[in-house]
Amino acid sequence: MMTNSPSQTPESAATPAGVPRRDFLRYTGASLALGGLLLTGCDDDSDNVNDNLLDVGSGDTGILNYAYALEQLEAAFYAQIKNGDYYKGLGANSAEKQILDDLALHERAHVDFFRGALNTNAIKALEPEFGAINFNDRNSVLTNAQAFEDLGVAAYNGAGRFITSAANLVLAGKIVSVEARHAALIRDLRQYNSFVAGDVVDLFTPTSETSAPGAGTGTGKEKSLRPQQVLSVANQFLKAGSKLSANSFS
Amino acid sequence: MDLLKLISDIEKVDPEVYERLDPRRRVFRHFGMAGKAVTAAVLPGLLSGIFQRAYGQTSALTPEIIQVLNLALSLEYLEFYYYDSGLKATNLIPSADRPAFTTIRNDESGHIKVLREVLGSNAIADPTRAAFDYSGGRGTNGGPFAAVFTDYKLFLGVAQSFVDTGVRAYKGGAPVLMPNKDILESALNIHSVEARHSSHVRTVRRGVETGNANATSVPGDLSNLNRIPKSWISGTDNGGPSPTTNPSTTPVYGPGNPAADYPSEANTTQATLPIVVATSGVNAAPASEAFDEPLDPTTVKSIARNFVNNATTLFV
Numbered sequence: 001m002m003t004n005s006p007s008q009t010p011e012s013a014a015t016p017a018g019v020p021r022r023d024f025l026r027y028t029g030a031s032l033a034l035g036g037l038l039l040t041g042c043d044d045d046s047d048n049v050n051d052n053l054l055d056v057g058s059g060d061t062g063i064l065n066y067a068y069a070l071e072q073l074e075a076a077f078y079a080q081i082k083n084g085d086y087y088k089g090l091g092a093n094s095a096e097k098q099i100l101d102d103l104a105l106h107e108r109a110h111v112d113f114f115r116g117a118l119n120t121n122a123i124k125a126l127e128p129e130f131g132a133i134n135f136n137d138r139n140s141v142l143t144n145a146q147a148f149e150d151l152g153v154a155a156y157n158g159a160g161r162f163i164t165s166a167a168n169l170v171l172a173g174k175i176v177s178v179e180a181r182h183a184a185l186i187r188d189l190r191q192y193n194s195f196v197a198g199d200v201v202d203l204f205t206p207t208s209e210t211s212a213p214g215a216g217t218g219t220g221k222e223k224s225l226r227p228q229q230v231l232s233v234a235n236q237f238l239k240a241g242s243k244l245s246a247n248s249f250s
Numbered sequence: 251m252d253l254l255k256l257i258s259d260i261e262k263v264d265p266e267v268y269e270r271l272d273p274r275r276r277v278f279r280h281f282g283m284a285g286k287a288v289t290a291a292v293l294p295g296l297l298s299g300i301f302q303r304a305y306g307q308t309s310a311l312t313p314e315i316i317q318v319l320n321l322a323l324s325l326e327y328l329e330f331y332y333y334d335s336g337l338k339a340t341n342l343i344p345s346a347d348r349p350a351f352t353t354i355r356n357d358e359s360g361h362i363k364v365l366r367e368v369l370g371s372n373a374i375a376d377p378t379r380a381a382f383d384y385s386g387g388r389g390t391n392g393g394p395f396a397a398v399f400t401d402y403k404l405f406l407g408v409a410q411s412f413v414d415t416g417v418r419a420y421k422g423g424a425p426v427l428m429p430n431k432d433i434l435e436s437a438l439n440i441h442s443v444e445a446r447h448s449s450h451v452r453t454v455r456r457g458v459e460t461g462n463a464n465a466t467s468v469p470g471d472l473s474n475l476n477r478i479p480k481s482w483i484s485g486t487d488n489g490g491p492s493p494t495t496n497p498s499t500t501p502v503y504g505p506g507n508p509a510a511d512y513p514s515e516a517n518t519t520q521a522t523l524p525i526v527v528a529t530s531g532v533n534a535a536p537a538s539e540a541f542d543e544p545l546d547p548t549t550v551k552s553i554a555r556n557f558v559n560n561a562t563t564l565f566v
Contacts, residue, residue: 093469094467094469095456095466095467095468095469097469098469098470098480099469099481102480102482102536102539105530105531105532105536105539105540106482106536106539106540107540108530108531108532109525109527109532109536109537109540109541110540112525112527112530112532113520113521113523113525116523117520117521117523153442156438156442157435157438157439157442158435160424160434160435160438161431161432161434161435163428166425166428167521169424169425169428170421170424170425170544171520171521173420173421173424173438173441173542173544174421174520174541174542174543174544175540175541175542176438176441176442176445177417177421177441177442177444177445177542178445178482178539178540178541178542179442180442180443180445180446180449181445181446181448181449181481181482182449182481182482183446183449184445184446184447184449184450184453184481185449185450185453185466185481188449188450188453188465188466189466192465192466193347193349193350193353193450195350195446195447195449195450195453196353196354196357196443196446196447196450201357201443201446202360203353203356203357203360204356204357204359204360204363205356206356206359211359212376213326213327213330213331213334213358213359213362213363213376214359214360214362214363214366214376215359215363216356216359216360216363218360219360219361219363219364219439220356220357220358220359220360220361220363220364220440220443221360221361221364221436221439221440221443222438222439222440222442222443222446223439224435224438224439
């Protein structure tokens with residue numbers, strides 16, 4: 001059996017030609033099923049391709065599982081905040097306690113909803129890895145909260161194009177705007193007026209202060225992230241065995 | 251002409267150019283195959299074919315897509331001229347909040363640019379500032395919000411109502427855009443920015459309404475959501491900033507038509523599943539907050555129509 005370093009996922013493992021394996025298989029016309037056949041005859045590659053990655057699946061079920069996974073990560077994060085000294089030190093009637101309590105409830109509601117909607121198609125409960133986060137420290141907690149919320153918004157925005165059912169698109173839309181509300185407030189908590197900034201939005205600059213609408217550079221659009229990009233970040237916060245792939249969405 | 255340099259230059263403004271050219275990067279094989287056969291004579295045709303595939307509309311916009319995008323564009327104009335007028339008013343927006351409203355105004359301007367580019371010749375004409383009556387008086391300038399550019403609290407309340415209407419409108423329009431994935435994604439990328447605006451305007455309101463310069467230190471007040479809202483919509487926010495005026499802000503948070511498809515913001519059932527789960531502490535308030543709701547175009551227009559001159563055809 002070929003062994004790989006755990007951090008090296010199939011997505012980043014390049015073929016000698018420099019073409020990501022995923023793309024290479026497509027070049028050769030190999031379907032997912034054919035890939036499976038190849039693997040049975042090629043032990044060297046089996047660990048490399050699967051490497052304990054849990055694939056979210058395909059179609060709308062795959063996207064819903066992808067969202068379910070991200071919501072699980074967020075819910076676990078906000079649940080764990082409550083064990084840390086930062087949260088424990090917040091005043092009972094403080095804004096920050098209300099905000100963190102609300103975020104925990106919202107993400108819990110999203111998780112429960114996706115688990116119910118996916119029913120038997122749901123992926124397993126994921127095990128988070130938050131070792132890099134200091135839950136006793138306000139800055140560490142809020143920095144990571146912002147990262148998770150911004151990531152969630154970019155993920156939903158970048159996944160919309162893969163959804164085939166209008167009902168599922170609307171469901172994703174109902175959630176993404178709430179995540180954007182979260183993201184904006186956490187950003188404002190960290191740095192007031194940073195609710196929109198160049199790291200997440202392609203800022204528009206008018207030609208002049210008196211420009212007519214639409215005259216200037218940029219778009220004012222939030223930047224999307226594709227599932228592969230999102231999971232490369234999210235997997236850093238998931239234990240081995242809970243790390244994800246989204247091979248059907250690229 | 252250096253083709254690869256051209257593409258490299260495009261990449262600087264559009265990092266996804268290679269994806270657009272060919273998601274499977276087969277474009278490089280095209281170049282390889284073309285090889286020496288690419289001459290100055292055939293290059294323009296080859297290029298136009300490649301870029302047509304990368305950036306061209308694969309199909310004409312349907313009337314339904316045009317309607318959705320023009321409604322979105324109309325709402326963006328409503329918002330742009332609102333924030334622009336607020337920034338131009340003297341002694342309205344405190345200096346600490348001017349950067350935020352400048353950002354919001356500029357975002358709306360960018361959205362107008364994006365929507366116009368997608369719509370092309372189908373875009374409505376710029377209605378100009380003169381089309382709007384932000385007093386809510388439909389052209390009389392004597393509506394209940396007549397002091398909107400001198401009273402900051404009022405300015406913030408009306409801003410919240412506009413932006414929350416916009417978030418619901420984009421959500422309602424998204425399914426119509428599904429046939430064109432790039433247009434859909436652009437709308438989604440605008441939608442989440444509008445939600446960020448709403449969050450911030452609500453945060454600012456908490457500070458201003460309580461006289462606290464540190465707005466993020468003020469919690470939402472569940473017994474006074476009209477004036478001191480959370481950064482997300484809780485229930486129907488008790489009808490929003492101004493439920494008892496005519497026009498009222500209640501419809502901004504209420505049900506659309508049909509209500510089964512466009513429930514009020516207090517909705518706690520999603521895809522037939524109850525979101526309230528007592529054992530996990532998710533009662534009706536967080537269950538409603540966790541999901542924003544879409545609004546149908548007719549209801550959106552009936553809300554926005556209150557803020558334009560009756561003589562115009564905007565939002566009709």
